[in-house]
Amino acid sequence: MPSHPHPLPGRTVVLPLDPAEGELERLVPGEVLRRWREPDRSAHAPRVLAVADDAGRRWLGVALTSARPGTAYVKIVDAVGEVPAVVEAVVEDARRSGLVQVKWEGWTTDAAEAAALGFAALRAPAGAGAGPDRGAETAGPASGYVRWLVDADVEETRYHRQSTDFTCGAAAAMMACAQDEAPAFGDPGSSVPAPGVFSREAELRLWREATNFPACEPVGMGLAVRNAWPARRIGVHLDADGPVLLDHCSGDEREWRAVLQRVSRAEAERTGLPIDRSRLSTEEVREALGRGERLLLLLSLSAMQGFDVPHWVLCHGAVPGALVVEDSWTRSAAGETWVDAHLLPIADASLDAMAGVEQARVRGAVRVGGR
Numbered sequence: 039m040p041s042h043p044h045p046l047p048g049r050t051v052v053l054p055l056d057p058a059e060g061e062l063e064r065l066v067p068g069e070v071l072r073r074w075r076e077p078d079r080s081a082h083a084p085r086v087l088a089v090a091d092d093a094g095r096r097w098l099g100v101a102l103t104s105a106r107p108g109t110a111y112v113k114i115v116d117a118v119g120e121v122p123a124v125v126e127a128v129v130e131d132a133r134r135s136g137l138v139q140v141k142w143e144g145w146t147t148d149a150a151e152a153a154a155l156g157f158a159a160l161r162a163p164a165g166a167g168a169g170p171d172r173g174a175e176t177a178g179p180a181s182g183y184v185r186w187l188v189d190a191d192v193e194e195t196r197y198h199r200q201s202t203d204f205t206c207g208a209a210a211a212m213m214a215c216a217q218d219e220a221p222a223f224g225d226p227g228s229s230v231p232a233p234g235v236f237s238r239e240a241e242l243r244l245w246r247e248a249t250n251f252p253a254c255e256p257v258g259m260g261l262a263v264r265n266a267w268p269a270r271r272i273g274v275h276l277d278a279d280g281p282v283l284l285d286h287c288s289g290d291e292r293e294w295r296a297v298l299q300r301v302s303r304a305e306a307e308r309t310g311l312p313i314d315r316s317r318l319s320t321e322e323v324r325e326a327l328g329r330g331e332r333l334l335l336l337l338s339l340s341a342m343q344g345f346d347v348p349h350w351v352l353c354h355g356a357v358p359g360a361l362v363v364e365d366s367w368t369r370s371a372a373g374e375t376w377v378d379a380h381l382l383p384i385a386d387a388s389l390d391a392m393a394g395v396e397q398a399r400v401r402g403a404v405r406v407g408g409r
Contacts, residue, residue, distance in 0.1 A: 055084040061097040077373035099124035108341035110360040110383040111139040144181030157183035164196040164236035178375030192355030197380040200366040207254035207350040208245035209366035221266035256402035258302040271407030275318040336402040337392040348395040
């Protein structure tokens with residue numbers, strides 16, 4: 039990005055996050071400016087978008103925007119000054135960039151102001167949502183808002199952030215199923231009380247049943263989801279015959295995990311859990327969504343977070359040009375909040391590139407149908 043302002047149509051200018059111009063300091067309150075600068079937002083293409091007077095010298099309104107790499111949205115962190123003008127400038131810039139969605143964190147706006155500018159309120163996250171460090175990773179605004187730039191008829195799920203570094207599969211499954219039906223853990227006649235639908239206990243119990251220690255491979259994930267929600271139609275896609283998600287292991291550690299995966303495959307065959315060994319395409323994902331199914335997709339985080347590790351997300355919607363996912367993982371150190379990861383649109387081609395993990399680029403998914 040250039041280090042100097044460049045004009046866009048009208049009175050809009052775009053700058054890097056920390057320009058030398060004093061207009062930023064003049065217009066933006068100190069606490070807002072601290073929120074903009076404290077995280078290392080560099081991986082999320084942070085931009086200051088300002089609307090200036092007719093002479094182009096004095097700023098009338100300004101917003102900070104950012105977006106997770108590899109996605110099809112832009113997020114307004116805050117807008118200050120002449121808010122309607124600067125928000126519309128962000129929206130028009132997003133349209134010109136071919137994006138499908140603009141989000142707005144609710145730090146300094148409210149539902150009435152957002153609605154007047156065409157934004158709908160997002161559902162608040164479910165559960166306590168304490169992260170691996172028991173809270174700091176989930177710090178975020180109490181509210182958030184979304185404006186689609188394409189025709190969108192997407193059912194909004196309840197967002198749940200994973201509470202550990204490794205329970206993404208369980209969190210994705212809970213977002214797919216638990217909002218409609220509580221998981222069936224253990225013996226219904228047990229004296230042990232059932233956990234809350236979106237509780238950390240429920241998340242860990244589901245992970246414990248699915249895990250290959252610590253990752254959840256697709257067949258084990260499918261079995262655990264079917265056991266937790268036995269009335270659902272569950273199926274697995276996995277284009278590999280042998281054990282998967284073991285590139286980080288060697289020797290005895292690799293072998294005993296492979297044994298557990300063979301046990302899972304035998305259990306799937308014994309109980310009739312279907313395993314489709316063809317390579318799932320984004321066209322087939324769209325077809326499944328059209329049938330009312332939701333899909334747990336195994337992705338690489340290389341494009342979105344910069345490290346090539348397997349990660350489960352929930353795909354539950356489609357719009358022109360993009361598929362919509364819920365990602366239970368966020369990084370507050372990079373300026374992310376639940377607003378980024380909720381109703382997250384990813385272009386079909388980008389999602390297709392992400393949907394291959396480890397050196398073999400294995401593709402895995404769990405289909406979650408209705409009752």
